[in-house]
Amino acid sequence: MRTPCGFSSPRLRFDELVFTGPGEKLCEELLRDGERVRATKHEHILIAEADDFDGEVLREGVLELERLAREMDEEGIKRKLRELVPEYQFADS
Secondary structure (H helix, E strand, O other): OOOHHHOOOOOEEEOOOEEEEOOEEEEOOEEEOOOEEEEOOOOOOEEEEOOOOOHHHHHHHHHHHHHHHHOOOHHHHHHHHHHHOOOOOOOOO
């Protein structure tokens, strides 16, 4: 499995990006394992159906991350990110 920027997660899958020239992308697929997809009229285009989430919880979480960043609380930031995005794994953990 190829991952961008050293990011790894057992629940996220990053397939290879293929570039044919400047600004031209042939393939990109970024889906969580188990994420539902729907077909479209075009055989190579799918629509990912993301899990429902509470926008207010996300907004409050981002505000908390901003506060933690201002306080330079690295461990607090990691805890909050793990809470908001359980699939995410830090390179040092």
